[in-house]
Amino acid sequence: MPEIDRICTVDEVNAAVDELVAELPEVCRVRRVGASRRGEALRLLSVGHGARTALVIGCPHPNEPIGLLTVTHLARLVAETPELRDGIGFSWHFIPCIDPDGTRLNEGWFAGPHTIRRYHSEFYRPALRDQPEWTFPVLDERAHFDRTLPETEALARVIDELRPALQYSLHNADFGGVFFILGREVPGVADDLARVATQVGVPLSLGPVDTLGWPVLGPAVYLMPPAEVLIAANSQGAQARHGGSSAHYADRYGTTSLITEVPFWHDERASDAGDSGRSYAEVLRTTARQLRADAGALDEVRQRIRTRVPSPMPAAAADFIEQAGAFAAAHEAIAATVGARTATVAEVFGAESVVHMMRLRTAGVLRRQLALDGEAHAVIDVVDALFDQWCAQAGEALSERAFPLRQLVSMQIAAALAVAARLVESTEDGQVTSEASATAARTQ
Numbered sequence: 001m002p003e004i005d006r007i008c009t010v011d012e013v014n015a016a017v018d019e020l021v022a023e024l025p026e027v028c029r030v031r032r033v034g035a036s037r038r039g040e041a042l043r044l045l046s047v048g049h050g051a052r053t054a055l056v057i058g059c060p061h062p063n064e065p066i067g068l069l070t071v072t073h074l075a076r077l078v079a080e081t082p083e084l085r086d087g088i089g090f091s092w093h094f095i096p097c098i099d100p101d102g103t104r105l106n107e108g109w110f111a112g113p114h115t116i117r118r119y120h121s122e123f124y125r126p127a128l129r130d131q132p133e134w135t136f137p138v139l140d141e142r143a144h145f146d147r148t149l150p151e152t153e154a155l156a157r158v159i160d161e162l163r164p165a166l167q168y169s170l171h172n173a174d175f176g177g178v179f180f181i182l183g184r185e186v187p188g189v190a191d192d193l194a195r196v197a198t199q200v201g202v203p204l205s206l207g208p209v210d211t212l213g214w215p216v217l218g219p220a221v222y223l224m225p226p227a228e229v230l231i232a233a234n235s236q237g238a239q240a241r242h243g244g245s246s247a248h249y250a251d252r253y254g255t256t257s258l259i260t261e262v263p264f265w266h267d268e269r270a271s272d273a274g275d276s277g278r279s280y281a282e283v284l285r286t287t288a289r290q291l292r293a294d295a296g297a298l299d300e301v302r303q304r305i306r307t308r309v310p311s312p313m314p315a316a317a318a319d320f321i322e323q324a325g326a327f328a329a330a331h332e333a334i335a336a337t338v339g340a341r342t343a344t345v346a347e348v349f350g351a352e353s354v355v356h357m358m359r360l361r362t363a364g365v366l367r368r369q370l371a372l373d374g375e376a377h378a379v380i381d382v383v384d385a386l387f388d389q390w391c392a393q394a395g396e397a398l399s400e401r402a403f404p405l406r407q408l409v410s411m412q413i414a415a416a417l418a419v420a421a422r423l424v425e426s427t428e429d430g431q432v433t434s435e436a437s438a439t440a441a442r443t444q
Contacts (some may be wrong), residue, residue, distance in 0.1 A: 001073065001413075004405040007110040008072065009066050010040075010103050013058070013096045016072040017045050024079050031172035034154025038101045042154045045071075045094040047078050048085030053419060055164040056094045057155070057372045060103030060133035060171065063125045066262055067108060067170025069405060070412040077413065084417070097133050098151055105191045105312075114264070114402045117391040120364035126312060127319030128234065133169060136227075136244040143231035145243035155246060163253040168416050169246060173261040175353045175398055176270025176346075177205035178411055179220040183247035183257030189422050190218025192257025194270065196414040202262065202407060203271035209357070210261075212327075213334050222258070224248075234326045241322065247282055254421060260415045262408040267399040272345035274275055280343035284335035287351040288328040294359045295324035297386070302366060304379050313369035320362040327354055354393045363387040 019431070021028045026187045027048055033040040056074065058067040063181050064319075073096050078084040078092045085091065099105055108122030128134055133149035138144065148156075158165070180193050197204055197220075204220035215223040224230075227244035235241050247257035263270070307314050331351065343351075361438070370380045 001244045001410050004069060004409060007405065008068050009107050009110060010068075010097050010100045011105070013068045013072055014043070017043065017075070017094075017096055020076055020079060021045070021427070022054065026261070027079050027085065028075075030273055030411070033158055035150060036099070036101045037150055040100045042100075042151060043096060043097065044158060045075055045096065045237070046090040046091060047075055047094070050085055050090070050091040051091040052090045052166075052423070053162045053164045054090055054092045054166040054168065054416070055158065055162055056092065056096050056168045056170065056416070057133070057247065058095060058170050059097040059099055060169050060246070061125060061131065062099045063106050063281045064170070064172040065103060065106065066172040066264075066405070066408050066437065068097060068103075068413065069409045070170050071080065074413045088420065090349065092421060093158070093164070095155065095158065098155060102126050102312075115400055116181060116265075116360070116394050118397065119264075120360045120387075120391065121367070123361060123364040124313070124368070124386065125316060125361065125365075127315045129319070130312065130315065131242065133246050134242040134244075136246065136249040137164070138227045138231060138244045138248075140228045140241070143228040143235070145231060145239050145240040148243070149241070156249060159246070159250050159253070159255075162224045164250060164255050166416075166420055167246065167255050167257045168419075169257070169259045171259050171261045172408065173209070173263050174357055175265050176267050176349060177203040177220065178263060179205040179208075179211065181211065181222050181224050181247075181259040182217060182249055183224050184425065185217055186256055186419075186422060189419055190221040192418040192422055193415055194219055194220055196418045200407060200411045200414050202403065202411045203266075203268070204318050205263065205270045205346070205350070206273055206344065207260075207270060207346035207348065209350050211356055212330050212350075220287050224274060233330065234323070236326055236329060238349070241319065256419065258415065259385055259421050260412050262403070262411050264402060265399050265401050266401045267349065269345050269349035271321070272349070274345050276345045276348045278343050278348060280338045280341055280347060281335040283343045283348050283351050284331040284338070287355060288331040290355045291324045291328040291331070293359060294355065294362075295321045295328075298359070298362045301379050301382055301386075305369065305373070306365070307369065307373060309372040311369060311372055313330045313365045313372070316365045317321050317362050320358060320365070324358045324362070327358065351396065354391070356398060360387075360394060361392050363390060
């Protein structure tokens, strides 16, 4: 892996795809598979001709652009490495960016400096109902959702066509260490992922954030719950705020789905399994109280904003406020089950980082909307003051030491190859696993 000096843009990842196809047309091909809501082409890069298929999805969340880099480097790696195609019988398929519209709204912070303030000043993440990876239809009456997006429909068509053995969704988290989500349990995979994390040198995130209360398959490896369970938890009895994920949809084909959440900023506390000396139940309840307090303050401000310039920012802010309530409810529910045990340092860190994450995301998108509406808006000083205060508090409480981009890309590549190797082993008794395993280790 070469050193990587900056995050690439949507235009740059498309250019890298075209360059690879031009260089290696005998193994690479690209085609259009759909269009975004704003009419931008959604493309599929295919590498190799193996019977097994792997589908890699870039930028399912547009504020998580490490996957743009991973797509370009992993695609080139498999294109130039015959044992990763012919040797294990895989063809690799890449959607470089499934949400180009949202990703372009984040490009202002891609070049850095990668500080907490800069990131949230140029931050955008769509409401759950506007996320291509989380709007697959769910027809269960307990959690009905059928408002699919054009990007979701394009992705569904690709999944239906490929019926992938491996589906890999490229995510990155904000603070701490790496964690993994599997759509189904595959024996040995949790150990494989822990091993490659050690090889690449990215610490595990041992305090759950998004995955609080989910089934645990191994340290920092979680099993995704059914769509109906997640929808009900996130909607809290109201109308469904999102649908199923791409992992839920692909499950009909026996697909093994993997999500690798690489961290942007390094904080040693995320991997510290030592005793914090604090009651875990009280840590969770304190987090819930703070989430509700922040959400109340932000919602009061949000309702005073009269949007003059249409944009997706108000919907995102409203959804973050609802998410804060869902996070608070989850923390309260888990607090009722953990008894008197003390929390690990990692668990305290995970709980407290949720507070910083949700308040900064909401205040950040509100500021962006107010900037569009004009500085004369009555509440702009209020939002600016909250944003300044919370950026300062996050800067004191959290690390801003960014991981090298090369290391994060290596982590995502190594995880993909480790799971592909395990799938080959499980279907062919390990006859061709050694080459893929060796290459996975070399990516560090």
